[in-house]
Amino acid sequence: MNPNGRALVIGASGGIGAALAAALGADPHYEVIALSRSSTPAIDLTDEASIAAAADWVGGPLHLIINAVGALHIDGRAPEKRLAELSATKLAAAFAINAIGPALVLKHFSPLLARDERAVFATLSARVGSIGDNGLGGWYGYRASKAALNQFVRTAAIEIARTRPHALVLCLHPGTVKTRLSAPITGGSRGSDPALAAAQILTVIGQAQHSGVFLDQAGAMVPW
Numbered sequence: 001m002n003p004n005g006r007a008l009v010i011g012a013s014g015g016i017g018a019a020l021a022a023a024l025g026a027d028p029h030y031e032v033i034a035l036s037r038s039s040t041p042a043i044d045l046t047d048e049a050s051i052a053a054a055a056d057w058v059g060g061p062l063h064l065i066i067n068a069v070g071a072l073h074i075d076g077r078a079p080e081k082r083l084a085e086l087s088a089t090k091l092a093a094a095f096a097i098n099a100i101g102p103a104l105v106l107k108h109f110s111p112l113l114a115r116d117e118r119a120v121f122a123t124l125s126a127r128v129g130s131i132g133d134n135g136l137g138g139w140y141g142y143r144a145s146k147a148a149l150n151q152f153v154r155t156a157a158i159e160i161a162r163t164r165p166h167a168l169v170l171c172l173h174p175g176t177v178k179t180r181l182s183a184p185i186t187g188g189s190r191g192s193d194p195a196l197a198a199a200q201i202l203t204v205i206g207q208a209q210h211s212g213v214f215l216d217q218a219g220a221m222v223p224w
Helices: 015-025 048-058 088-112 140-163 194-207
Strands: 006-010 031-035 064-067 119-124 167-172 213-215
Touching: 006 015, 006 088, 015 031, 015 064, 015 194, 031 048, 048 088, 064 088, 064 194, 088 119, 088 140, 088 167, 119 140, 119 194, 140 167, 167 194
Parallel strands: 006 031, 006 064, 064 119, 119 167, 167 213
Antiparallel strands: none
16 A cells, blocks of 8 residues: 555444454554444445445545455345245345445445555455355355455456556455354354454455455455
8 A cells, every 4th residue: 555545444343344444543654444334424335325425525545445344144044055045135135235235335436546556446255256166055145246246346347447557456255254244154163363364354455466356365366
């Protein structure tokens, strides 16, 4: 990042989002803006008006934007393991949070990225959103919504490069992290501490050289 840059974390009330905001805020060279459904202004990825209003309030230029919003359990229900468990309502909710919301964040916030210097838009995805890496099946809505997110990011990276050639647009897999999102699956006993996950994410962002890619917490490419 620019040594006097501005960073924005969306989803800063979640486990990884809060850790990212804290890690960035520990460096006095950066102005850090943390937004969530409980911030002022509030941002709700299922409400485009709130996304647009938040973007107007933040303004530019921004040198780093991280979207850390995502949902694995929808309305308290676990991911679908079988076709028989699919419902249109639950699938629509998964896409609204994991794919459509981040796409609208790209729509309203990418114009705020700095034009003539390095700037990064990164969104947390998930390895299970990889079609090429899917050998187990299950988790239909979560997998499909994250795959859709990956396509949104890949496509946006191509467009954004036309006006911001120094900008990177990235999908990031943070690994399994001890957060509310993973706790129902892991029991809270497995995964990285959020602070460690945040440090890994920021390292990957700092070392990234190509836009429109899907990277894991070690910086390795994840197949689409």
